[in-house]
Amino acid sequence: MLGLEVKDIHSQYGANKVLNGVSLSVEDGKFLTLLGPSGCGKTTLLRVVAGFNQPTKGEVYIKGERVDLDPPYKRDVGLVFQNYALFPHMTIFNNVAYGLRLRKLGKSEISDRVREALELVRLSGYEDRLPKQLSGGEQQRIAMARALVIRPRILLLDEPLSNLDLKLRQHLRLEIKSIQSKTGLTTLYVTHDQTEALVMSDQVAVLNKGVIQQIGSPTHIYEYPANRFVADFVGEGNVFEGKFSQDGTFTTEDGLSIQVSEGRTANVERGVLYVRPEKISITKTAKNVNSFPGRIRVIVYEGPTVRYLISLTPSREILAVEQITELASLRNEGDDVYVSWSPDGSAVVAS
Amino acid sequence: MNTSNLTRLLGRIIIWGTVVATILYLWAPLAIDLLMSFEPGVVLRFPITGVSLKWYQFFFTNPLFINGMVVSFSLAIVSAILAVALAIPCSMAFVRFRFPGKGALTSLFTAPLSTPSVVLGVALLYFFSVINFGASFLNLIIGHLLLTFPYSLRTITATMFGFDMSLEEASMNLGANEIETFQRITLPIISPGIIASFIFAIAVSLDDVGMTQFLVTASTQTLNIALLGYWRWVLDPTVGAASAFLIFVGVALTLLAERVVGLERFLL
Amino acid sequence: MNYLIRRNFPLIVVALIAIVLFGMFFLAPMFFLLRTSFWKYAPNAVGARGFMIPAFTFENFQRALTGTYLDYVILTLRVGVVSTVAAVVLSYPVAYWIARWQGHTRLKRFLLITLIASFLVGSMARVFAWYSMLTGQGFINSLLSILGFQRFRFIGTELAIEICQVQYLISVATLSLVSPLKNLDPKFEEASKSLGAEEVRTFLNVTLPLSLPGIVAASLLCFAITVSAYVTPLVLGAGGILMVSNLVTVAFLQVSNYPLGAAFAVILLVASFVSMYVLEKALLSRVRT
Numbered sequence: 001m002l003g004l005e006v007k008d009i010h011s012q013y014g015a016n017k018v019l020n021g022v023s024l025s026v027e028d029g030k031f032l033t034l035l036g037p038s039g040c041g042k043t044t045l046l047r048v049v050a051g052f053n054q055p056t057k058g059e060v061y062i063k064g065e066r067v068d069l070d071p072p073y074k075r076d077v078g079l080v081f082q083n084y085a086l087f088p089h090m091t092i093f094n095n096v097a098y099g100l101r102l103r104k105l106g107k108s109e110i111s112d113r114v115r116e117a118l119e120l121v122r123l124s125g126y127e128d129r130l131p132k133q134l135s136g137g138e139q140q141r142i143a144m145a146r147a148l149v150i151r152p153r154i155l156l157l158d159e160p161l162s163n164l165d166l167k168l169r170q171h172l173r174l175e176i177k178s179i180q181s182k183t184g185l186t187t188l189y190v191t192h193d194q195t196e197a198l199v200m201s202d203q204v205a206v207l208n209k210g211v212i213q214q215i216g217s218p219t220h221i222y223e224y225p226a227n228r229f230v231a232d233f234v235g236e237g238n239v240f241e242g243k244f245s246q247d248g249t250f251t252t253e254d255g256l257s258i259q260v261s262e263g264r265t266a267n268v269e270r271g272v273l274y275v276r277p278e279k280i281s282i283t284k285t286a287k288n289v290n291s292f293p294g295r296i297r298v299i300v301y302e303g304p305t306v307r308y309l310i311s312l313t314p315s316r317e318i319l320a321v322e323q324i325t326e327l328a329s330l331r332n333e334g335d336d337v338y339v340s341w342s343p344d345g346s347a348v349v350a351s
Numbered sequence: 352m353n354t355s356n357l358t359r360l361l362g363r364i365i366i367w368g369t370v371v372a373t374i375l376y377l378w379a380p381l382a383i384d385l386l387m388s389f390e391p392g393v394v395l396r397f398p399i400t401g402v403s404l405k406w407y408q409f410f411f412t413n414p415l416f417i418n419g420m421v422v423s424f425s426l427a428i429v430s431a432i433l434a435v436a437l438a439i440p441c442s443m444a445f446v447r448f449r450f451p452g453k454g455a456l457t458s459l460f461t462a463p464l465s466t467p468s469v470v471l472g473v474a475l476l477y478f479f480s481v482i483n484f485g486a487s488f489l490n491l492i493i494g495h496l497l498l499t500f501p502y503s504l505r506t507i508t509a510t511m512f513g514f515d516m517s518l519e520e521a522s523m524n525l526g527a528n529e530i531e532t533f534q535r536i537t538l539p540i541i542s543p544g545i546i547a548s549f550i551f552a553i554a555v556s557l558d559d560v561g562m563t564q565f566l567v568t569a570s571t572q573t574l575n576i577a578l579l580g581y582w583r584w585v586l587d588p589t590v591g592a593a594s595a596f597l598i599f600v601g602v603a604l605t606l607l608a609e610r611v612v613g614l615e616r617f618l619l
Numbered sequence: 620m621n622y623l624i625r626r627n628f629p630l631i632v633v634a635l636i637a638i639v640l641f642g643m644f645f646l647a648p649m650f651f652l653l654r655t656s657f658w659k660y661a662p663n664a665v666g667a668r669g670f671m672i673p674a675f676t677f678e679n680f681q682r683a684l685t686g687t688y689l690d691y692v693i694l695t696l697r698v699g700v701v702s703t704v705a706a707v708v709l710s711y712p713v714a715y716w717i718a719r720w721q722g723h724t725r726l727k728r729f730l731l732i733t734l735i736a737s738f739l740v741g742s743m744a745r746v747f748a749w750y751s752m753l754t755g756q757g758f759i760n761s762l763l764s765i766l767g768f769q770r771f772r773f774i775g776t777e778l779a780i781e782i783c784q785v786q787y788l789i790s791v792a793t794l795s796l797v798s799p800l801k802n803l804d805p806k807f808e809e810a811s812k813s814l815g816a817e818e819v820r821t822f823l824n825v826t827l828p829l830s831l832p833g834i835v836a837a838s839l840l841c842f843a844i845t846v847s848a849y850v851t852p853l854v855l856g857a858g859g860i861l862m863v864s865n866l867v868t869v870a871f872l873q874v875s876n877y878p879l880g881a882a883f884a885v886i887l888l889v890a891s892f893v894s895m896y897v898l899e900k901a902l903l904s905r906v907r908t
Contacts, residue, residue: 052520072523085521089539098535099525150525358819366720369712370730373793376709376786377733381740383758384748396756437640440633448627459641465895467847469864470652470884471645473871477655477881478648493644500637550739558741561849561864565871575743579853582747594747601740608739609732 001064003028003186004049004154009058011044011210018044019055020210026154026186026203028063031177033189033197036207037233042190045207046158049188051075063153063186078147078155078185082162084139086131092118092142093127099150117149118142120179137168144179154186161196169193173200194234198222206230227350228272237274238318244271244348254316259289261343271348277321279345282308282331283338291340294318296333310339381598388591395588406592415581416593419574423557426488426573430495431503431552435545437496438503446511464501471497472562479566487568494566498559499552506551510544547612550604557600656680656881671878679882688866692886694777695846695862699890702781703841706788707796707834713789714796719803737790746854749783750774753855775859783851791844792837799833843894847887863887 004026011019019041026032034042047053049060051072060068067075086095096117100110118124121141131139140160147155157176161169177200180187191197197204198218206213206221206229214226225231232239242252250258250273258273286293297317298309301324308320308331318339331337387395391403410416441460445453463471475494484490514537522532538545560575567576578593659674684692717727737745752758753773760770773779807829811821849864856862861869863883870880 050520050524052523071528072520073526073528075524076526077524079521079524081517081521083515083517085515085517087518087521087536098522098527102526102531146521146525355817358817362818362822366712366716369709370716373709373713373789374730374733377737377789380745380748380752380786384744384751387751387758394756395751395754397751397758397761437633437637440630441637444627444630444634456638459646460637463645465843465891466649467849467864467884467887467891469847469849469867470888471648473867473880473884474648474652475644476871477877478644478651481651496640497645554739554741558743560743561847564868575850578743578747579850582854590747591751594744594751597744598740598748601744602736604739605732605736608735 001028002026002061003030003063004032004188005061006045006049007059007061009045009048009055009060011041011048011053011055018210019048022058022207022210022212024205024212024215026188028186029184030202031180031187031189031200032203032205033191033201034205034207035191035194035197035234037192039209040207041210042192042207043158046156046188046190049154050077050079050156076150076153078150078152080140080143080147080155080157080160082159084131084143084160086139086142086146088131090130091127092123092129092131092134095131095142096146096149099146103150113149114145117145120148120182121145121175136164137172140164140172141175144176148179148183148185152185154188155180155183157187157189159191162191162193169196176200198234204234206233208233224347225274225349228274231272231274231347231349236277236319236321238277238280240273240275242271242273244273248343250346250348254313256292256312256316258346259343260346260348271350273346273348275318275341275346277307277319279341280318280320280339281341282310282320282322283340286338287340289340289343290346291338293336293338296331296335296337299331299333310337312339384591385595385598388588388595390588390591393587395586395591406588407595410589410592410596415572415577416574418570419572419577422488422571423574426491426495427553427556430492430499430556431549433492433496434499434503434552435507435549437500438507438548439545442504442508442511445508446514447516460504461501463497464505468498468559468561468563472565475562476565487566487571490566491563491571491573494562495556495559498562499555502551502555503548506548507541507544510541514541543612547608550608550611554601554604652881652884655877656885658878658881660876660878662875670875679878680886682879683866683882683886691861691866692863694860696890698777698780698784698848698852698862699842699845701777702784702788702845703838705781705785706792706841707838709785710789710792710796710837711834714793714800717793718797718800719805734790734793737787742787742848742850745787746783746850749779749786750854753779753782774855775857777860779855780848780852780860780862783855784845784848788841788845792841795837795840796830796833799836800830803829839894843891846890846894863890 002025006025007023009019009022010017022041022045024032034045036042044053048055048058048068049062051067051070051074055068058068059066062075062077086092087098090098093114096114097110100113105113114127115124118126121144123138123141123145126134126138126142131142134142143160160176161172164172173196189197189200198221201218203215204218204221205215208229214221214230216224221230221234225234228239231237240250240252240254240256240258242250244250244260248259248262250260250271252258252273260273281287282296283291292312294310294312296308297311298307300307304324306322306324308318308322310318310320312318320339383397387397387399388406389402389404390396390399391401391405445457471494475490475497478484479490518536518540519532522536523529527535558575559573560579563573564576567573572580574593578590582590655671656679657675657677658679659672659676660670660679661672662670682688713730717730750757754760755770755772755774759773764770773782803826807825808821811825816824846862847864848862849868852860852862852865856865863886867880867883867887870876870883
């Protein structure tokens with residue numbers, strides 16, 4: 001059964017078309033992330049599902065029931081806001097109990113469920129505190145508790161981690177994912193952070209300018225991006241424009257001839273070839289295939305990895321990323337090297 | 352002591368001096384007036400020749416002033432309630448929606464603030480006579496509504512600007528409809544602002560003379576008008592007692608406002 | 620769009636009511652007032668509406684701006700300027716203290732309560748309090764007499780009005796100066812000092828100019844408030860001093876010369892409006908460069 005389905009959603013703000021015929025579906029219990037840059041329409045789509053945006057066209061179905069004509073308070077969805085939106089004039093207990101009280105549950109049941117929800121987010125004992133006494137991360141977890149305690153049909157999260165610092169984000173990502181698995185809720189997650197998307201999701205939908213670019217599993221999207229936008233946005237890449245010919249060679253505009261394996265090309269003649277930086281190896285001597293001479297221009301140490309900018313020609317620079325090794329520490333800026341990658345390591349997509 | 356230290360010292364003296372002088376300048380007249388209201392004699396004088404409550408007695412038992420108090424307070428409360436009741440939806444509309452003419456409408460609604468109340472008074476007086484509008488107390492209410500509404504609108508709009516809309520969305524998402532959301536979430540959070548604007552509206556209405564003088568009749572004299580009328584003929588310490596009473600009301604309103612709204616936002 | 624209207628229907632209805640009320644009871648009366656100021660005063664004419672005849676004449680304004688009346692108008696402006704200058708000069712250091720000096724929280728709180736109380740106490744209490752202070756046997760004169768000076772007749776002078784007004788204006792000016800002074804980024808002063816300017820120079824060259832928009836705004840507000848004063852000149856002027864608001868009352872209620880009263884009202888309105896809107900735009904745009 002489909003936990004969530006949206007069909008052909010169009011949404012407009014004034015003259016601005018924010019969503020242009022978006023359709024997707026999430027299987028029951030699965031986690032789908034809407035990924036895209038600012039302004040791509042991902043938050044708007046989330047708000048359409050929640051009921052705060054009226055689409056000009058299209059339908060929304062939650063667990064098979066049509067909801068797009070219902071007001072937000074009838075939809076029974078759990079929503080976690082980017083700024084948490086905890087009611088400042090209520091204690092944590094009352095915040096979490098708010099939805100339950102509206103559903104007219106009994107006092108003891110409410111208090112049991114609130115306790116359970118706080119345990120789930122590992123903040124038991126916080127019942128009598130006020131939101132302003134909590135840290136950002138704690139507020140975020142309470143926001144989750146409040147959304148989960150009403151046992152919604154689906155869960156929506158709108159960039160819940162973007163106001164937190166890196167370590168907290170990394171930690172909470174896993175917590176959110178674990179809570180989601182435990183509760184088995186169909187989840188729609190919105191973010192612009194591709195690491196988050198890749199780490200947490202069962203499926204990722206990449207959006208740009210109101211149109212879905214690709215939907216697939218994280219690995220699939222990373223390894224087989226459908227077009228240049230996805231290739232660029234998800235992960236980093238070195239991008240070459242050029243022409244692909246049937247014998248398996250891609251000729252770039254600056255004249256490089258690159259071998260590409262069969263499974264790694266889209267059916268295009270004019271396209272874009274990209275190589276992920278981690279697939280590039282740096283050697284002193286040329287290798288058999290796909291090996292080009294260049295000079296190391298910049299070396300940047302990033303903790304566990306090292307980043308190189310290598311110029312092949314004055315107008316063409318390659319980004320390569322390596323794990324830190326002893327070999328890496330012997331390299332210097334200005335060295336002459338060869339960059340190479342296997343035909344499997346690159347792919348051609350439509351531009 | 353070099354020039355730099357000298358100027359710094361001078362600066363500090365100027366600032367502290369002004370602060371102390373200001374506190375004195377603001378409180379002294381009120382305190383001394385209070386003191387002089389206990390004068391038993393018939394002429395206002397300092398130092399006072401005794402301590403007596405007789406002028407207070409006179410003030411509080413005189414039907415002229417009692418009637419005045421009733422009129423003034425009921426007028427103030429009614430116009431404040433109306434002003435706030437109108438201002439809440441208007442400011443919600445202003446803050447949440449875009450529509451053409453918003454600027455012009457804002458200017459219209461706040462124009463009475465830059466209009467001297469005497470001008471408002473004559474305009475209304477003449478207008479009411481032209482369209483043959485009777486009913487003195489209603490006239491007063493309309494006039495005072497014009498006075499108080501801009502203040503309420505300004506205060507409540509400022510409060511609404513600071514209000515986080517996502518709180519309302521969270522409430523609706525959790526199952527509350529628009530009305531329930533307003534009752535449980537919006538109202539409690541903006542209530543300090545509402546109370547502050549209410550207090551302000553009452554103070555403005557209680558104080559007005561410029562406009563009120565044109566709209567009163569013999570039976571609907573406000574306290575201020577009655578006092579001024581009295582003072583024209585008799586210069587005795589009654590005005591001391593009356594002003595002491597008004598001071599008390601004003602200070603009470605201030606302390607109430609301070610407790611409800613808190614002055615931290617100025618100190619931050 | 621329809622969806623939004625549907626959900627917020629009651630809001631829109633009330634907003635519309637407010638607009639109608641304002642149109643009816645503010646715009647219309649003001650228009651009538653303006654019209655009346657151009658009508659002819661005709662106390663004896665037959666068929667006149669009240670004491671006036673519909674016409675279009677400037678004679679009311681001419682009368683209002685000549686002779687004794689003109690003296691009073693000028694007096695009003697003079698009192699306005701003097702009070703404003705005094706109030707702003709006194710308020711600046713206080714506002715500076717509140718906005719830029721650290722600590723002294725309790726004293727600051729007390730001062731703020733004082734300032735707000737000064738508003739909410741009302742003009743009547745204030746005016747009568749000063750009357751008590753300044754009257755022949757009042758506090759100030761008794762003090763003067765003890766110190767060996769002669770008693771001075773304050774009541775009935777411009778000075779009395781200004782003293783009372785400034786006490787009120789200090790609240791207005793201080794509160795309106797606190798925000799701009801607070802928003803002054805301390806980095807500008809720090810930059811000035813790091814470049815070698817000491818306190819006074821920094822203040823004169825950096826702080827003061829940057830706070831000028833705030834000073835202008837506060838001044839215009841004080842001026843508009845002062846020229847509109849009614850009770851203060853009435854009580855403290857004791858019949859000898861009249862400001863334009865009093866002239867409006869006299870014309871309307873005592874002499875029943877509605878057109879003249881309307882003319883004074885329009886003059887007052889213009890002074891107040893000009894002060895608040897036009898000057899603000901003109902001065903602020905020059906000052907902000």
